[in-house]
Amino acid sequence: MNALGQPQSVLLVGGSSEIGLAIVERLVRDQTRRVVLAGRPSQRLTAGAERLAQEGAGVDVVPFDAADLNGHPVVVEQAFAGGDLDVVILAVGLLGDQLAAEQDVAQALDIVQTNYTAAVSIGLLASQALRAQGHGTLVVLSSVAGERPRRSNFLYGSAKAGLDAFATGLGDALVGTGVHVLVVRPGFVRTRMTAHLKPAPLSATTDMVAEAVVTALRNRKQTVWVPGTLRFVMSALRHLPRAVFRRLPV
Amino acid sequence: MSEAQLLAGWGRTAPTAARVVPVANASEVCAAVGSAGSRGIVARGLGRSYGDAAQDAGGSVLDLTPLCQVHDLDLHQGVVVADAGLSLHALMERVLPHGWFVPVTPGTRFVTLGGALAADIHGKNHHTDGSFGQHVLAFDLVTADGQLRRVDRERDTDLFWATAGGMGLTGIVTRVVLQLLAVRTSFMSVDTERATDLDDLMDRMVRTDDLYRYSVAWIDLLARGRSLGRSVLTRGDHARVDELPASRRTDPLAFAPRSLLRVPPVVPGGLLRRSTVSAFNAAWFRKAPRERRGEVQRLSTFFHPLDGLRDWNRVYGPAGLVQYQFVVPEAAGEAVREAVELLSAARAPSFLAVLKRFGAASPGPLSFPMPGWTLALDLPARTPALSGLFDRLDAIVVAAGGRVYLAKDARLPAELLPSMYPQLEAWRAVRERVDPSHVFTSDLARRLRL
Numbered sequence: 001m002n003a004l005g006q007p008q009s010v011l012l013v014g015g016s017s018e019i020g021l022a023i024v025e026r027l028v029r030d031q032t033r034r035v036v037l038a039g040r041p042s043q044r045l046t047a048g049a050e051r052l053a054q055e056g057a058g059v060d061v062v063p064f065d066a067a068d069l070n071g072h073p074v075v076v077e078q079a080f081a082g083g084d085l086d087v088v089i090l091a092v093g094l095l096g097d098q099l100a101a102e103q104d105v106a107q108a109l110d111i112v113q114t115n116y117t118a119a120v121s122i123g124l125l126a127s128q129a130l131r132a133q134g135h136g137t138l139v140v141l142s143s144v145a146g147e148r149p150r151r152s153n154f155l156y157g158s159a160k161a162g163l164d165a166f167a168t169g170l171g172d173a174l175v176g177t178g179v180h181v182l183v184v185r186p187g188f189v190r191t192r193m194t195a196h197l198k199p200a201p202l203s204a205t206t207d208m209v210a211e212a213v214v215t216a217l218r219n220r221k222q223t224v225w226v227p228g229t230l231r232f233v234m235s236a237l238r239h240l241p242r243a244v245f246r247r248l249p250v
Numbered sequence: 251m252s253e254a255q256l257l258a259g260w261g262r263t264a265p266t267a268a269r270v271v272p273v274a275n276a277s278e279v280c281a282a283v284g285s286a287g288s289r290g291i292v293a294r295g296l297g298r299s300y301g302d303a304a305q306d307a308g309g310s311v312l313d314l315t316p317l318c319q320v321h322d323l324d325l326h327q328g329v330v331v332a333d334a335g336l337s338l339h340a341l342m343e344r345v346l347p348h349g350w351f352v353p354v355t356p357g358t359r360f361v362t363l364g365g366a367l368a369a370d371i372h373g374k375n376h377h378t379d380g381s382f383g384q385h386v387l388a389f390d391l392v393t394a395d396g397q398l399r400r401v402d403r404e405r406d407t408d409l410f411w412a413t414a415g416g417m418g419l420t421g422i423v424t425r426v427v428l429q430l431l432a433v434r435t436s437f438m439s440v441d442t443e444r445a446t447d448l449d450d451l452m453d454r455m456v457r458t459d460d461l462y463r464y465s466v467a468w469i470d471l472l473a474r475g476r477s478l479g480r481s482v483l484t485r486g487d488h489a490r491v492d493e494l495p496a497s498r499r500t501d502p503l504a505f506a507p508r509s510l511l512r513v514p515p516v517v518p519g520g521l522l523r524r525s526t527v528s529a530f531n532a533a534w535f536r537k538a539p540r541e542r543r544g545e546v547q548r549l550s551t552f553f554h555p556l557d558g559l560r561d562w563n564r565v566y567g568p569a570g571l572v573q574y575q576f577v578v579p580e581a582a583g584e585a586v587r588e589a590v591e592l593l594s595a596a597r598a599p600s601f602l603a604v605l606k607r608f609g610a611a612s613p614g615p616l617s618f619p620m621p622g623w624t625l626a627l628d629l630p631a632r633t634p635a636l637s638g639l640f641d642r643l644d645a646i647v648v649a650a651g652g653r654v655y656l657a658k659d660a661r662l663p664a665e666l667l668p669s670m671y672p673q674l675e676a677w678r679a680v681r682e683r684v685d686p687s688h689v690f691t692s693d694l695a696r697r698l699r700l
Binding site for chain 2: 001002003004005006008030031033083084131132133134135176177178179219
């Protein structure tokens with residue numbers, strides 16, 4: 001990280017995440033020269049790596065399966081093998097099908113394990129590696145869905161609530177170590193994952209998230225909402241009586 | 251082993267954590283180097299490098315400031331042998347009463363001898379006296395093998411000049427043999443003049459700089475149009491006894507600089523914005539006399555005005571400041587104009603901007619000065635669009651065959667380093683010889699892939 005808060009190297013865990021890739025592309029247009037993508041081998045991952053290479057970054061790909069918790073230490077080790085990483089972006093996420101998952105515990109656990117357990121595992125391992133190198137920022141993609149659970153996606157929301165609490169606490173634990181945690185709370189982001197859904201009010205694009213993260217890194221912020229107004233909207237929504245909140249069309 | 255501590259440069263940007271190990275003698279330095287871990291080790295003095303030169307994230311940082319004895323002072327030849335952690339301030343207090351002064355001083359007395367050598371620092375007298383390393387006769391260096399060796403300028407030329415300007419990456423300097431400068435008084439005889447614009451300034455400097463041992467110009471980078479580059483040029487030399495007022499002649503070598511004020515630890519950000527800096531600059535320009543000759547000033551007033559305000563870097567608020575200093579060859583004066591025009595047009599709020607002419611370069615392959623023009627400026631780190639502004643300055647500097655100063659740098663993209671420092675490979679060859687596994691490293695070294 002240089003004096004202007006511009007990272008030179010970045011690791012994206014969840015290497016084919018649209019939001020994650022948008023952030024990395026934005027960083028590469030600045031000063032970032034080295035990228036590691038950790039993700040499940042797929043066409044999307046390969047395409048993402050090629051696009052970043054065309055932008056002038058040196059790209060390494062590390063195979064990563066969120067469900068294979070035992071494999072996580074090796075993934076993090078391989079990712080850091082090429083030298084210091086200024087920023088680690090944790091973009092492991094699965095929206096799932098709420099109604100189906102309510103009927104099928106296996107699906108529900110899949111949502112919880114991907115969004116929470118796997119993210120905690122990688123988050124802790126990455127924070128240990130960052131501590132050892134004495135600097136770096138862990139960017140955790142949380143969600144406003146974790147701020148107050150909604151009927152329509154409380155499984156996803158509960159996992160994100162856990163992840164948000166984990167990331168916030170980790171950030172406090174790491175004060176003074178040279179390692180920062182940036183918690184990103186986007187609202188509804190129009191991506192492949194949400195293409196089948198009707199956009200909620202104050203929805204964002206991946207580019208908006210990328211811009212907000214780059215600005216937050218520059219200013220060494222600990223939390224960022226996208227769009228920024230959501231912070232105040234959610235602050236109000238948090239205090240609505242449940243009977244009212246439940247009936248909101250969001 | 252001590253706890254990890256957060257360290258940043260004087261600009262207070264990009265802090266990282268390292269184990270800080272205070273050392274008080276050479277054998278402690280040897281032991282610390284011998285037990286350095288995989289993240290390496292680097293020396294730190296008084297932390298006046300603006301960027302990330304004296305920090306080593308995840309590694310060890312040797313605090314050299316307890317290593318500060320004067321071992322020998324030859325009052326006839328003016329040669330001092332002192333520990334690397336000794337500050338120029340302490341050295342001045344020690345030698346000035348005997349009629350000796352440091353041969354090169356930067357804008358602050360609070361740098362160590364080791365740091366001055368590692369950055370091969372320059373002062374207002376570079377056009378006449380060269381850089382700090384050119385006044386060092388020899389030094390003691392703990393190299394990667396944990397051995398202490400004497401490095402002599404005549405006998406170990408390569409290692410000597412790879413260390414002078416080598417940013418601490420060849421080893422830990424523990425002791426310096428320095429040739430001092432003879433002075434009659436602790437006062438300066440100073441000529442001050444205003445230059446109405448950049449052409450006027452550069453013309454005055456080219457014509458008459460050589461009449462003075464010390465010369466520097468403060469530039470108002472926010473001035474525009476016909477006033478673009480308006481400046482206050484201050485030049486002078488050490489005063490003779492007969493130039494002092496009668497009251498000073500009884501004790502012409504008296505030296506007791508004071509810090510009157512200290513900036514509190516927490517200052518809100520944003521005090522230095524375009525409006526406040528613009529007003530300050532205009533007032534500063536108008537306050538200066540159009541022309542004044544032979545004014546007697548204290549050494550500290552002339553050389554170290556900011557040392558009167560302790561922790562002045564806090565004025566920039568928690569986000570800190572970024573310094574940018576470049577040099578371009580003598581013939582590339584047009585590049586200075588381009589840079590000043592760019593900064594003025596960007597309305598970048600800089601109030602510590604200075605222009606000076608450098609003389610001959612030292613042989614150090616990573617040493618910053620080269621014959622030509624050097625412009626130094628500082629900006630709050632939160633200045634909008636700062637990164638693009640620096641990138642455009644880089645482009646001007648590279649096109650003109652110039653370079654930026656590593657002791658101040660905190661953001662240069664690594665790929666620009668080889669064109670700015672064409673002798674980089676020669677430096678690397680020496681470093682590979684004395685430290686093949688890069689035991690000595692720093693955040694700056696990693697960032698610039700040194």
